[in-house]
Amino acid sequence: MRPSPPGASRTSRKTVLIADDEPSLRLLVTATIASDQIMVLEATDGDEAWTLIERHHPELVLLDVQMPGQTGIELTRRIRSNPGLHGTRIVILTSKAQAADVANGLAAGADLYLTKPFSPISLLSYVEQALGV
Amino acid sequence: MEQPPRTASAARRWTDRPSEPPRRSLAWVERALLPLLLTVLLAPLLVSAVDRPLIHPVLDIGLIVLTLLGVSFLWLRIRAGDRRAADERQRAEADRDRLSLALGRERATLASVIASMSEGLAILDADRIVRYANRPAATLLGVEPGSSMGLHVEEVIARLEARLASPSEALAAWRRVSADPDARGAFEVQLVGPGPGDLRVQIFPVPTDDDTRAGVGLTIRDVTHERDADRVKDEIISVVNHELRTPLASVVGFAELLLSREFPEEQRRRFLTSMVQEGLRLAALVDDLLDLQRLAGGAEPFTFEACVPRALLERSAAAAGPDQASPIVVEAAADLPPVRADASRVQQVLSNLLGNARKYSPNGGEIVLSAREVDDAVEIAVTDRGLGIPPEALPRLFEKFFRVDNSDRREIRGTGLGLAIVKQIVEVHGGRVRAESTGLGHGARVSFTLPIADVPSEVGDVLIVEDDVVFGRLLEVELGSRGLTARRVETGAAALAAVLGAPPRAVMLDLMLPDTTGGDLLHELRERGVSIEAILIITHRDLTTAERSELEAFGTTGVLLKRPGVAGVAADAVAEALGTSAPGTGRGAAAP
Numbered sequence: 001m002r003p004s005p006p007g008a009s010r011t012s013r014k015t016v017l018i019a020d021d022e023p024s025l026r027l028l029v030t031a032t033i034a035s036d037q038i039m040v041l042e043a044t045d046g047d048e049a050w051t052l053i054e055r056h057h058p059e060l061v062l063l064d065v066q067m068p069g070q071t072g073i074e075l076t077r078r079i080r081s082n083p084g085l086h087g088t089r090i091v092i093l094t095s096k097a098q099a100a101d102v103a104n105g106l107a108a109g110a111d112l113y114l115t116k117p118f119s120p121i122s123l124l125s126y127v128e129q130a131l132g133v
Numbered sequence: 134m135e136q137p138p139r140t141a142s143a144a145r146r147w148t149d150r151p152s153e154p155p156r157r158s159l160a161w162v163e164r165a166l167l168p169l170l171l172t173v174l175l176a177p178l179l180v181s182a183v184d185r186p187l188i189h190p191v192l193d194i195g196l197i198v199l200t201l202l203g204v205s206f207l208w209l210r211i212r213a214g215d216r217r218a219a220d221e222r223q224r225a226e227a228d229r230d231r232l233s234l235a236l237g238r239e240r241a242t243l244a245s246v247i248a249s250m251s252e253g254l255a256i257l258d259a260d261r262i263v264r265y266a267n268r269p270a271a272t273l274l275g276v277e278p279g280s281s282m283g284l285h286v287e288e289v290i291a292r293l294e295a296r297l298a299s300p301s302e303a304l305a306a307w308r309r310v311s312a313d314p315d316a317r318g319a320f321e322v323q324l325v326g327p328g329p330g331d332l333r334v335q336i337f338p339v340p341t342d343d344d345t346r347a348g349v350g351l352t353i354r355d356v357t358h359e360r361d362a363d364r365v366k367d368e369i370i371s372v373v374n375h376e377l378r379t380p381l382a383s384v385v386g387f388a389e390l391l392l393s394r395e396f397p398e399e400q401r402r403r404f405l406t407s408m409v410q411e412g413l414r415l416a417a418l419v420d421d422l423l424d425l426q427r428l429a430g431g432a433e434p435f436t437f438e439a440c441v442p443r444a445l446l447e448r449s450a451a452a453a454g455p456d457q458a459s460p461i462v463v464e465a466a467a468d469l470p471p472v473r474a475d476a477s478r479v480q481q482v483l484s485n486l487l488g489n490a491r492k493y494s495p496n497g498g499e500i501v502l503s504a505r506e507v508d509d510a511v512e513i514a515v516t517d518r519g520l521g522i523p524p525e526a527l528p529r530l531f532e533k534f535f536r537v538d539n540s541d542r543r544e545i546r547g548t549g550l551g552l553a554i555v556k557q558i559v560e561v562h563g564g565r566v567r568a569e570s571t572g573l574g575h576g577a578r579v580s581f582t583l584p585i586a587d588v589p590s591e592v593g594d595v596l597i598v599e600d601d602v603v604f605g606r607l608l609e610v611e612l613g614s615r616g617l618t619a620r621r622v623e624t625g626a627a628a629l630a631a632v633l634g635a636p637p638r639a640v641m642l643d644l645m646l647p648d649t650t651g652g653d654l655l656h657e658l659r660e661r662g663v664s665i666e667a668i669l670i671i672t673h674r675d676l677t678t679a680e681r682s683e684l685e686a687f688g689t690t691g692v693l694l695k696r697p698g699v700a701g702v703a704a705d706a707v708a709e710a711l712g713t714s715a716p717g718t719g720r721g722a723a724a725p
Binding site: 022024025027028032066095096097115116117118119121 | 371374375377378379380381382383384385386387389390393396400403404407410411
């Protein structure tokens with residue numbers, strides 16, 4: 001678990017999780033959305049992501065589909081079937097761009113399906129709006 | 134559910150055609166008419182002969198003879214008519230026999246064709262009861278031949294429940310296709326367990342005696358190989374898509390981020406570094422993909438030559454560069470037999486394997502590059518003391534895009550294509566690849582074999598070391614016209630193998646070779662104590678004084694600049710040095 005930026009633990013701060021096995025992609029997402037109001041947690045695979053989700057109950061999760069351990073789709077189903085995680089916003093962030101993949105992701109319960117390459121600025125707008133910051 | 138039997142009525146029309154009028158009836162008319170006619174004509178004559186006294190005996194005798202002649206003629210006609218009729222009957226019977234024999238033969242042929250075709254064939258009657266099924270149909274479905282006979286088709290599907298991946302889908306597919314009035318559809322079913330995995334069932338209408346209801350024929354084909362190939366293709370497309378989009382996301386994403394906001398200098402540098410790295414990764418991936426594609430398509434011809442293994446190894450170790458943490462140690466006997474190899478391709482293989490060895494030795498450790506003779510080949514191996522390979526990953530290691538997945542190597546980058554390229558190149562050489570590891574943390578050993586080369590025992594007077602084929606050929610011709618025999622090789626490793634096999638009297642050497650430089654080759658020859666009467670250097674560019682004196686130290690006969698006409702001059706120089714010349718013809722002497 002790598003909270004970033006470090007320090008600052010105000011109660012109003014929202015938590016976002018990014019799960020992706022690509023370091024440069026985690027850096028990109030963190031650099032885009034981390035702020036005084038949003039803390040970003042990073043997970044390098046699906047299993048680490050689930051541990052962090054259970055422990056920190058992030059308001060929003062950004063999930064890669066193809067990563068070691070559980071896939072982003074599996075995580076989405078798990079979150080949706082867990083009453084304790086009710087209200088979690090789920091964004092799938094993946095290179096799987098076929099219509100069937102998108103339908104599959106939304107059917108699993110994702111709120112937004114973004115394909116790589118994506119616009120970090122658009123992602124930021126969505127995250128800020130979803131979290132109300 | 135029943136289909137209108139279109140073809141059935143067509144068949145009926147054909148059999149109902151009116152038959153030809155029987156020819157025999159004409160003969161009967163003929164036979165009945167003639168006696169009647171003759172009786173009418175002869176009767177008055179006979180009556181008059183009985184009634185009256187003889188008018189004239191000659192006339193009477195004539196009449197009797199005529200009558201007799203008439204009767205015999207009549208009798209002969211009748212006999213002939215009977216014979217003709219009998220003949221005709223016989224002929225018709227023979228025709229019938231021949232026809233039924235041919236029909237029988239044809240039916241037997243057809244039956245054996247149907248039984249021995251690789252596709253399964255089954256015929257259902259109008260009630261969808263199985264009336265015929267050939268042996269392959271039973272084999273493909275994995276049932277006893279004949280066991281489905283007399284069963285309703287849906288009963289057959291029900292009995293296959295354990296074999297079908299999805300019995301309900303199979304039943305639904307059959308119902309959908311057979312409900313189509315055309316009865317021309319097809320569907321596929323997936324099987325589980327041993328035997329074929331995918332079957333394609335094609336249906337077609339079969340005419341029956343009943344005009345309104347047709348039967349259905351089914352052909353069953355094993356399409357497992359086609360579907361497997363499709364699945365592999367889909368998998369590769371999906372992986373390529375992922376591998377291309379991921380670095381692209383970083384390049385595009387960071388660029389957009391940098392354009393949108395100000396960042397502290399340190400962060401800016403981090404982003405830009407990431408962009409460069411990901412961009413290079415994209416380029417490497419494209420290179421590897423194209424390389425693999427060209428190798429698979431055979432688009433890049435290989436140039437095989439006899440090469441000295443040790444020379445190949447030393448050059449690759451040198452090309453990999455020094456690394457304090459993981460130094461490369463070459464262990465190969467100098468007298469290993471030459472191998473049949475494309476030196477630059479083998480360099481590519483070794484550069485890949487040495488790169489991997491270093492990459493997966495994050496904590497350093499010596500890397501051993503070794504060669505040894507095994508049976509009719511030389512085995513070259515790269516052994517490291519790095520992370521090692523888990524046993525379950527070993528069989529898949531040379532597959533495209535396969536990467537060992539575990540956390541301690543997650544940060545190690547690669548396209549997942551390096552070993553697939555290695556395998557391709559080695560296999561084009563006729564060798565085999567192999568990976569071994571005693572497990573995680575115990576390092577790995579990746580090896581490949583190269584076949585031992587046949588080295589001609591006779592090299593000739595002059596060895597031409599030149600990778601420019603056209604220029605090399607020109608030199609051969611010029612030498613030939615001066616009475617000198619020559620052989621040409623393209624790489625340093627091959628030159629070494631040739632010289633060590635049977636030393637030539639003279640060497641013509643290009644300074645820029647695909648795998649080494651002329652200087653390094655001369656150095657190697659001197660180290661091995663090879664003595665050559667004349668060494669002529671041919672170079673693309675002017676040499677510095679230092680370079681010239683270095684070459685002269687190896688005892689070179691002369692240095693010539695590559696330009697039009699130089700081949701003749703070079704041949705003259707070699708001939709003169711060997712003292713065997715036929716004086717220069719002057720043909721090439723115009724230039725240098």
